[in-house]
């Protein structure tokens with residue numbers, strides 16, 4: 196059997212590596228939305244369909260916060276290590292994105308906003324904000340799939356720009372999916388600044404456009420980087436699927452606990468999912 200990584204890039208991205216290769220780089224990355232669109236994963240639908248008594252469990256909400264925040268933390272921290280963006284003009288554009296995450300008014304950050312959003316719906320926090328530091332320090336708190344994503348993010352973001360582009364392209368989809376799923380139970384959740392400001396200012400759409408644009412600039416000067424850039428992007432989105440898979444496991448386990456405690460009387464194993 197042939198592994199993806201052994202398949203030449205020109206075969207995995209048909210039409211992407213001709214003479215106009217760099218021009219079609221954005222569509223190659225946006226193509227991940229077909230195969231790896233986060234909202235297609237069962238986690239979001241299963242979470243939305245939970246009975247309120249399960250969905251509002253502070254322990255479940257704390258677990259979801261820990262996994263999601265860890266994955267987001269990994270990407271926010273790794274952006275500081277992006278390569279090839281060293282000219283003054285590119286540093287300025289990178290800085291704008293860093294400010295969107297870590298330079299909000301009055302010392303706020305997306306990290307703090309996200310934690311407040313979960314605390315406001317009753318999540319029992321497992322890790323304090325400042326305990327999200329070096330990825331290796333999160334080891335003892337994470338499952339294998341999330342840990343793989345966290346470790347890969349640090350490694351791949353520091354090596355090429357593809358993983359960053361891919362994550363920025365996918366991010367608005369998973370943010371909407373998460374906001375909608377939790378808002379079924381807590382309608383105000385989608386109005387939390389973490390979501391409201393991102394959606395109203397189209398922050399993630401801008402990040403997607405910017406990451407693709409600056410990466411194209413880099414690739415035009417260094418076309419030899421293209422293959423590695425696309426390969427790393429694919430590794431990143433495949434690892435991201437593992438995060439949603441683990442979150443779905445957390446939701447299914449919460450259902451099982453509730454059923455065993457007699458708090459849930461479903462005839463099926465967990466709430467049905469319409470695919």
Ligand SMILES: [Fe+2]
Nearest residue numbers: 363366399402
């Ligand atoms: Fe972003």
